[in-house]
Amino acid sequence: xxxxxxxxxxxxxxxxxxxxxxxxxxxxxxxxxxxxxxxxxxxxxxxxxxxxxxxxxxxxxxxxxxxxxxxxxxxxxxxxxxxxxxxxxxxxxxxxxxxxxxxxxxxxxxxxxxxxxxxxxxxxxxxxxxxxxxxxxxxxxxxxxxxxxxxxxxxxxxxxxxxxxxxxxxxxxxxxxxxxxxxxxxxxxxxxxxxxxxxxxxxxxxxxxxxxxxxxxxxxxxxxxxxxxxxxxxxxxxxxxxx
Ligand SMILES: Nc1ncnc2c1ncn2[C@@H]1O[C@H](COP(=O)(O)OP(=O)(O)OP(=O)(O)O)[C@@H](O)[C@H]1O
Numbered sequence: 001x002x003x004x005x006x007x008x009x010x011x012x013x014x015x016x017x018x019x020x021x022x023x024x025x026x027x028x029x030x031x032x033x034x035x036x037x038x039x040x041x042x043x044x045x046x047x048x049x050x051x052x053x054x055x056x057x058x059x060x061x062x063x064x065x066x067x068x069x070x071x072x073x074x075x076x077x078x079x080x081x082x083x084x085x086x087x088x089x090x091x092x093x094x095x096x097x098x099x100x101x102x103x104x105x106x107x108x109x110x111x112x113x114x115x116x117x118x119x120x121x122x123x124x125x126x127x128x129x130x131x132x133x134x135x136x137x138x139x140x141x142x143x144x145x146x147x148x149x150x151x152x153x154x155x156x157x158x159x160x161x162x163x164x165x166x167x168x169x170x171x172x173x174x175x176x177x178x179x180x181x182x183x184x185x186x187x188x189x190x191x192x193x194x195x196x197x198x199x200x201x202x203x204x205x206x207x208x209x210x211x212x213x214x215x216x217x218x219x220x221x222x223x224x225x226x227x228x229x230x231x232x233x234x235x236x237x238x239x240x241x242x243x
Contacts, residue, residue: 034195103146
């Protein structure tokens with residue numbers, strides 16, 4: 001009942017096409033919710049709408065009790081876009097300290113955020129000289145440094161090796177245990193299995209909104225990958241919204 005996000009009848013058109021078609025769902029506080037779906041199904045568009053940077057055609061989105069995009073949410077919501085958003089001509093540490101300052105945080109918090117994403121050893125390196133995966137983690141550090149109540153992550157583990165992915169997911173769960181709400185898009189099924197709850201989008205419609213275990217049970221298979229394939233191929237009836 002104490003939802004971080006409540007979406008009602010969300011409709012979004014982009015480029016003259018209906019991209020999200022009547023999505024209703026809720027995202028619980030203090031949990032990790034996964035947003036899954038085929039490429040082009042509307043995941044990024046959904047996240048953009050929740051952050052308040054997407055023009056919507058219809059519906060309502062309430063985020064931490066405010067309309068999505070409300071100025072009061074600026075320090076309360078962190079958003080990691082797919083493209084890293086860091087300054088290439090600053091070091092990792094300088095980036096983190098800059099974003100920390102924007103959120104009224106200090107150097108200690110900045111250095112901790114850098115270390116939390118496994119970049120302590122590269123803290124003094126210019127972002128321009130980082131690998132793609134390192135750059136993405138630098139961007140993540142800059143999102144987390146403000147300690148937002150709601151963290152929206154668009155494919156945060158792309159380009160990371162399995163050890164780093166496991167470390168990042170452990171970090172996400174530790175944040176959730178401390179009360180942070182995370183909404184994370186992913187293509188990777190082993191990551192879906194790590195989520196407390198899953199939203200599955202297909203062609204702009206919500207086709208599943210449940211725990212990984214319940215989705216497996218509903219599809220009658222043990223493998224989440226196979227369960228999703230079945231749901232997607234069956235063109236399952238849209239999920240009923242808020243639960
Ligand atoms: N700027 C844009 N203008 C017009 N159409 C767009 C724009 N951005 C995305 N779209 C379209 O909206 C639909 C949903 O795109 P979106 O990026 O939300 O999908 P996605 O599920 O995040 O995909 P992926 O997993 O590949 O990142 C796609 O059909 C895409 O072509």
